[in-house]
Amino acid sequence: MTVNADGRLVGDHRTPADKGRTHLLIGAAFLLADLSSAATAANAQSSVALPPVTVESPTQKRKPATAAARSAQRTQAAAAARQRNRNAQPAPPTPSERAAAAAAALNQAKLGYRAMPSSTTLRSGASPLDTSQAVNIVPEQVLKDQLPRNIDDALINISGITQTNTLAGTQDAVIRRGFGDNRDGSIMRNGMPLVQGRSFNPSVESVEVLKGPASLLYGIMDPGGIVNTISKRPELYQHG
Numbered sequence: 001m002t003v004n005a006d007g008r009l010v011g012d013h014r015t016p017a018d019k020g021r022t023h024l025l026i027g028a029a030f031l032l033a034d035l036s037s038a039a040t041a042a043n044a045q046s047s048v049a050l051p052p053v054t055v056e057s058p059t060q061k062r063k064p065a066t067a068a069a070r071s072a073q074r075t076q077a078a079a080a081a082r083q084r085n086r087n088a089q090p091a092p093p094t095p096s097e098r099a100a101a102a103a104a105a106l107n108q109a110k111l112g113y114r115a116m117p118s119s120t121t122l123r124s125g126a127s128p129l130d131t132s133q134a135v136n137i138v139p140e141q142v143l144k145d146q147l148p149r150n151i152d153d154a155l156i157n158i159s160g161i162t163q164t165n166t167l168a169g170t171q172d173a174v175i176r177r178g179f180g181d182n183r184d185g186s187i188m189r190n191g192m193p194l195v196q197g198r199s200f201n202p203s204v205e206s207v208e209v210l211k212g213p214a215s216l217l218y219g220i221m222d223p224g225g226i227v228n229t230i231s232k233r234p235e236l237y238q239h240g
Helices: 016-046 067-087 095-112 140-146 212-218
Strands: 134-138 161-163 174-176 187-189 204-211 225-231
Touching: 140 204, 174 225, 204 212, 212 225
Parallel strands: 187 225
Antiparallel strands: 134 204, 161 174, 204 225
């Protein structure tokens, strides 16, 4: 093949086989150029820092609580609250609270010694100052202080009262102003005659003695008087 002065090919005498090899060489050259350019672009991309990618697991939706589950949760919450209240220590009383408690206890003790007869003894609600009957009272606080074992011990401080024959300690028997004997019906419980031999027991709150002929308020009695034991009454709150 010859090239003239104008740069044109003149007299191309190549065979078809040579032309095919030439085409193959040209195609290989283009392929190598493409591969080198792709490698250059890949190297350029690998040199650039990519931002980090965080993949999070999908969150599970909470199932609505059933009635049984809600009831169990409420029970557990109530039990935890009770446990907290049980473990909580009560606050110590302040000085003013202690002084108020001491004053209330002293006042209660003074009221315990106050002699106020029951309405069952005088058969009326009148005050002893407004009546002519003589009534001696052994209040509750005195019984707590002296701890008597029977009605004779409870009446030891009452004037005009003497113990008589108790039939070996089986009966209450007191002499009132010179009158009385065992089983004479002069021992009462809340204004009613007693059947038991012993009238004094832990349920007695106070003991009252009505002296003189006023005992006729209870029927045919000796003029010496009667002994009335007053029972304790239940209260709305617990002691101790």
